[in-house]
Every structure is written in C-alpha cells, then in structure tokens.
Amino acid sequence: MSTQLSFTKQEQGARSRFRELLTQAESTEDVKKFFYQTVRDLLVDVCDSLPVFNIPDVQLDLSRGEGYSLSYRLMDEADLSNLMHGSDLDDILRRLSKNAWNRYHQLEKNPAKSEQKIFPIPGS
Numbered sequence: 001m002s003t004q005l006s007f008t009k010q011e012q013g014a015r016s017r018f019r020e021l022l023t024q025a026e027s028t029e030d031v032k033k034f035f036y037q038t039v040r041d042l043l044v045d046v047c048d049s050l051p052v053f054n055i056p057d058v059q060l061d062l063s064r065g066e067g068y069s070l071s072y073r074l075m076d077e078a079d080l081s082n083l084m085h086g087s088d089l090d091d092i093l094r095r096l097s098k099n100a101w102n103r104y105h106q107l108e109k110n111p112a113k114s115e116q117k118i119f120p121i122p123g124s
Helices: 008-024 028-046 072-077 080-085 089-109 111-118
Strands: 058-060 068-070
Touching: 008 028, 008 089, 028 058, 028 089, 058 089, 068 089, 072 080, 080 089
Parallel strands: none
Antiparallel strands: 058 068
C-alpha cells in the first residue's frame, strides 16, 4: 500500500489568500494572474525543488473552459507527475481553478463593469 501525501494545511492558507485576491480582481486578466501567483506559492510550499517558472507554465485551461494546465517542462523538471499521483495536489489545483473559473466567468459576462472600475467616469 502506498502512502498518500496530503497538502490540506497548505491548501487552507492558499485558498484564503486566493479568495481575497479574487475579490480584488477587476478583469479576467487579473484572475489569470492571481491564479498563477497562488499556484506558484503553493508549489513552492509543497515541492522540494522547482525550476524557475513563469506565467506560461501555469495557466487556466482556456481551450476547455475549465481546469488548469501546467507546462510539460514544469511537470518534468519538478517531477510533479509523481507528486500529483501520490498526493491530493491535483485535487487542490482543481478546486483553485474552479474558483478562478467562477470569477473569470463573472467578469467575462459583464466587461463594462470591469472597465468602469479600471477607467472610472468622472462625476459618477
């Protein structure tokens, strides 16, 4: 029987910070950026060694309209494939991506509201 690692303690901190960031998101780009930042911080917490990685390595999966994707380079160099199979990390990332997608769709449905926050009309 193999040992299953659990990162629920790290997830609790990450989800709390992520919720705060999502409430501050004013555009779909903010949501994508905050998702990357949260996943980056979580991976730093749970992985022994990580290669240097950037936003293109951690993305909401726009082609499917749900979920997330990690670059092959990141998966291979950090041996995330084995970590994903031996822990609850994949489930945690799915939950974070679900929260991100919900906020993404809210902002996508009403871009005028987002633009008004970014470019307020004087006197309103």
